[in-house]
Amino acid sequence: MSAPKLFIIKETEVEIKKLIKSSTRLVSKRFQALLTFKRHEKEGVSKRQVADEIGVSHNSIQTWRSAYIAGGVKQLKLHGNIGYKPSVINASQAKVLKEKLDDPSNGIVGFVELLDWFNKAFNTDINYKTFHGLVVRKFKAKIKVARKVHVKKDVEAVETFKKTSIGSAKKLSKKIKKKTKQ
DSSP: OOOOOOOOOHHHHHHHHHHHHHHHHSHHHHHHHHHHHHHTTTTTTOOHHHHHHHTTTTTHHHEEEEEEEHHHHHHOOOOOOOOOOOOSSHHHHHHHHHHHHOOOOOOSHHHHHHHHHHHHHOOOOOOOHHHHHHHHHHOOOOOTOOOSSSOOOOHHHHHHHHHHHHHHHHHHHHHHHEEEEE
């Protein structure tokens, strides 16, 4: 096994501890690694020992060590995570989409139909996967869920059916019970 790489750390342990406390979780691990390197600055410490102590991959430790050597603390603070991209639909479109999803008589069966409706209504060309993820994440919509009310449902016919079918079902169950007792 090769000898650990020796390098000089300009910051003191106190300064590094302050950086750990003031930084985000993503960056604080980098400063914890730097603190470990600082404590073993004279004799050196391997990247694998630092990785085991902090609980990250030795490749990350190597990357962070190289970043510190190249640009110091400033370079160590940089990372590629920039957060979510801006939404592909604006607030007014989201409001109309929410109303469409909440309407029980909208007649839309799935996400493909919803996407087609959205693209035609707002003259857009949104990718299915992007649209599907947005609708599920933002509006908690689910695919293949039965609609609450069918588009062509006649409310009066349903009430009539319920009134007649309950009595008929009770009469039928009584007849069956009598036959099984005999």
